[in-house]
Amino acid sequence: MGPHFEMPPGCLQAFVTIFMLISLVIYDRLFVPTVRRYTKNPRGISLLQRLGIGLTLHVIIMVTACLAERKRLKVARENQIFDKSDTVPLTIFILLPQFGLVGIAEAFVETAKLELFYDQAPESMKSLGTSYFTSTLGIGQFLSSFLLKTVADMTKRHGHKGWILDNLNASHLDYYYAFLTILSFLNFFFFLLIAKHFVYNVDVTESRRGIAMETSSEASSQDNKVPSRDNEVLKTGLS
Template sequence: MYGPSSWWAAIISSTDAKSDFSANPWRLCTVTQVEELKILVRMFPVWATTIIFSGVFAQNSVFVEQGMVLDKRVGSFDVPPASLLTFDVISVMIWIPIYDRVLIPIARKFTGREKGFSELQRMGIGLVLSIVTMVSAALVELKRLEVARTEGLIHENVAVPMSILWQIPQYCFAGAAEVFTAIGQVEFFYGQAPDAMRSLCAALALVTVTLGSYLSSIILTLVSYLTTQGGDAGWIPDNLNEGHLDRFFWLMAGISFVNLLVYIGCAMRYKYKNV
């Protein structure tokens, strides 16, 4: 049902009646156009909170840098750090059937929803998992720096004797987060978008990936600049053994946590469109 604001925006004023208002569509809108705009405005805060999520996923390059200073030998084989991204993909492949076959039937019993979780609930779970991803990476880095200190490698730009396989959990958590948030995001924008704008709104999910990458670059630049003041090595120097990459991961976890709180507020206030 259309609200009062929709009718006011579609009313022809006395001034419009005396002029050729049809030549200027910006002077008058149909009720449908107003309602579509209201839907987009309601969706915008939810869309904005997913940019931080995409920024977390853009940290894969930092994960690779972390893997470069870990022991890459597994038996007689040297594991390329970038190849651990495979575990992200494997995690997605595992979590999709688990979600469909296990989690949805369980959630359906509690929520009464055919899909088990609403799109907003699904996205929220993914945001929580993105925080867990950063915490996992920070804990691995803390352990790596501890090993570097124990072995006297702080001022040596070399890999520490700690297996690169310790990175697997953070990649797996990242894949699980993607299953929940990325897929839920597409379903949300497509399902809640005005009928005539569904394809456009579904594409908004891809825009967050681009904006998240830009945001990640800005954060990395600021961290590098601020932490190298006074001649310090900074958090992310060329020799990571002298740095504090763990603090960067904690920072990203903190930003993600604040973003989660904002998201919860937006999700609680969001009103689904009338089908």
């Protein structure tokens, strides 16, 4: 960031949290009330639709990361930068779009996952469903490390240089991100197959019933207030 300030790479994770918090506020305060008028769904959109939007964003994130890495490698080649200790003359904000999209996707996927595990679990398994949500995060980290190690080893076979090396300027992370784009698309396709046959347990039906009951109770309370005012006027006139 300019000639006098260097941002530690780990700080980029802060943008994920910032974009996620902003997205949650916009989603809850603007998106849901607006969409609810058309969908008649108390949540605005269903849990599966929210998951689908997040998984679609995951595909876009991988495409964005691939393009950003290709741009970085192009600049590195143009400036003859091949040592891992050399700095590529690019602003760190070239990575901001993909980290920002990660935060937006987390607002859709992770929140919907937590609600899905809790809402759709039987009454006796509510706490267990929440623990399943946490378990998916841990399992995902293990699978991510396994996938990274496997790709790094397989691409080094038969005398090839490999995609993932200690030197990023000599690596091909753009190929790896393209591979993750394919996996993300397959994940989204598999999600569509499952979602097509998914039957909600207690979600929209109960929520609609609750809103209907609240609306009817508010209407009845207003109706009860009107006669009382008429009675007061009547008593005043008689007196």
